[in-house]
Amino acid sequence: MGIAERRQGEKESRVQQILDSAAAVFYEKGFEAATIEDIAARAEISKAAIYLYFKSKEDLYYGLVGPALDRLSSRLVRIAGDGRLDPEIKIKKMVDATHDFCDKDPDTCHLVSRYNAAEFPKLLSRKKLDHLTGLMRSNLYQLERAIADVVQKGKFRRVDSRITSIIIWNAFMGIVQFQENRMEKEKKDYRRLTVKPPLNSS
16 A cells, blocks of 8 residues: 555544544534534544544534435435335335434434434535435435325325325434434334334234
8 A cells, every 4th residue: 555545544534533523422412512622532632633624513513414314315316216116115125224324323313313403504504504405305305206106006095295205204213213212221222123123023
C-alpha cells in the first residue's frame, strides 16, 4: 500500500470513529443536549480534530443520517420497481429492509425514528433538510406504490394507499421505539420478533 492509500485509509478510519462516537452520544444524550466536547471525549480526540472533518454538530448529524437513509431509500426503490415480485412479497421485503437498516445501524435508526420535524428546520441548511425530507418522502412513496399494486390486484380491500403507507410506516417506527426502550431495560432485542413473528406463533 502506498503513502496516499494509507493516508486515505487513516482519514476514513478517523471519520468513522468520529461518526460512531457522535451516534453513541446523540443516542445517550439526545441531539440537542449533546456537544462537540462530548463527542470528542467519546472518540478520545480533540475538538480541533473533529472540526477538520465536520463543520458542526449539525454536520455530524447529517453525516450519519444522510448516507444511511440514502442506502435504505435505494434499496426500497429497487424492491418497489422489481416487476417480478408479487406485491405482497414487496411489502414484506420493504419491512425486512427497514428492519435491516435498524438492525445494522441502530444508533442512526434511533436518530431517524426520533426525527423532530419542527426542530431540524432550525438546525440544518435548506439543502440538507430538503435532501433528508426527500428521502423520507421517497421511502413512504415506495411503500405506497406496493400497497396500491396489492389493492389493484384484489389482494387487499380497497384502501387509500397513501394513508395506509403512513400508518404502516409510523406503526413500524413506533414498534422500534417501544422495543428500544424495552431492550434497554431487559438487554434483549425484541424488534424483529415483534415486526415479523415466527410462522408457528399463535
